[in-house]
Amino acid sequence: MxxxxxxxxxxxxxxxxxxxxxxxxxxxxxxxxxxxxxxxxxxxxxxxxxxxxxxxxxxxxxxxxxxxxxxxxxxxxxxxxxxxxxxxxxxxxxxxxxxxxxxxxxxxxxxxxxxxxxxxxxxxxxxxxxxxxxxxxxxxxxxxxxAIVDNSQVIVVTFLKQLESVIYQKDFQRFMQLVADGFIWQDCSAKYDRTQTIISLPNGACQTSKLLSYKVVDSSCIEYTVITKGVQGTAVKVQFTLHLNQNGGQLTGAKTLECSMAQNVYNNGNNNNNNQYALQQ
The missing domain is CATH 3.10.450.50 (Nuclear Transport Factor 2; Chain: A,)
Known part of the structure; x- marks a missing residue:
């Protein structure tokens, strides 16, 4: 039933x-x-x-x-x-x-x-x-x-769930809709455009993402920081820029933060499930 x-x-x-x-x-x-x-x-x-x-x-x-x-x-x-x-x-x-x-x-x-x-x-x-x-x-x-009462956190959480599904399914066409033309991920050792990013992401990337913080830049832009799997397959702390539009939003940029510390931070974060968004398969 x-x-x-x-x-x-x-x-x-x-x-x-x-x-x-x-x-x-x-x-x-x-x-x-x-x-x-x-x-x-x-x-x-x-x-x-x-x-x-x-x-x-x-x-x-x-x-x-x-x-x-x-x-x-x-x-x-x-x-x-x-x-x-x-x-x-x-x-x-x-x-x-x-x-x-x-x-x-x-x-x-x-x-x-x-x-x-x-x-x-x-x-x-x-x-x-x-x-x-x-x-x-x-x-x-x-x-x-x-902060969810001002809908900003709802927007970020919803977008994360959409992005996780797209990456998990390797849906290249949908990924192009969620990530803007001109998107650049500034990783620790290289830069990736949106095509290189989806190709380089490991299997299971974004299967779980821990939302650390976010801030409203203006009425159409939110910056948020997560710990998740990066383009090299290791856990990284990343700041994303999300621009809102009538279809929801598009990522316009990403930057890997604290490269040498990312793995330890992620491992510590996984020990505290109270602050983790579990994106279900």
Whole structure:
């Protein structure tokens, strides 16, 4: 039965990208699968519903993937936990924002979520309370929500997933669409144009990428830094420049950073899965 739900969901995804009607149907399928997974109380299955960098910003505290999984696997017996979809829309290709009424965690509340659809995967990557009661208390420094709320991180994560799929499949034509003509990768020992880059990338390149940081240069440009496999097959720290356009975005340049330290940084990073984007095969 679960396989059937997965199959139906993937069919819907392929048929309704950027379609608001399709987004409601996909979220409804996800909510149905979420409920079935939760009822199984299988910790690994519940954990897999969330992106590694998932965070829920509540009115008084934040909750990451680990805390969220722990909470959902330790609900009191008889708890009727449920989502009720209110509305949804595509924010970017394969990224849906939806609002839902949530019951089963104390008083009912409404929250807003981001759902990232990957190649055969779908994960919650962000959530926040829609309305918080105003309680007269002493001023407290607000906890800054993750940068994902301004959509920049969503853009980068979505682009990384697209690029990973293209590289994994060696889809030369699609790679040319995601990487601008004139693109140059300044590696430690050589420069690569976009054709040389796709040819030189090793098998499995970008199978996993750890997003370290990003910054918005202007309204149409984002620079982001990742640790991933480079053109020589070793783990490297790379800064990319992503220019946004009506089709999503194109890489216009890349630069390998800290060449002598890249391997050690990557190995250390792999020991901390809390900060790693796992790009599923």
């Amino acid at each position: 679960q396989f059937l739900v997965f199959f139906c969901l993937i069919s819907v995804i392929n048929a309704h990208v950027w379609n608001s009607d399709g987004s409601d149907r996909i979220v409804s399928q996800f909510i149905e699968m979420f409920a079935k997974t939760l009822s199984s109380q299988n910790r690994n299955a519940i954990c897999n519903l969330f992106d590694d960098q998932y965070v829920f910003v509540g009115c008084t505290r934040q909750m990451n993937k680990e805390l969220g999984t722990h909470l959902l696997t330790h609900l009191p017996a008889g708890t009727q936990f449920s989502f009720q979809l209110v509305k949804s829309c595509y924010k970017h290709q394969n990224v849906i924002e939806f609002s839902a009424n949530v019951q089963g965690l104390g008083a009912p509340f409404q929250a807003q979520f981001l759902l990232v659809l990957g190649r055969g995967t779908f994960k919650l990557t962000y959530g926040t309370m829609t309305v918080c009661q105003q309680v007269p208390v002493a001023p407290v420094a607000p906890v800054a929500p993750p």
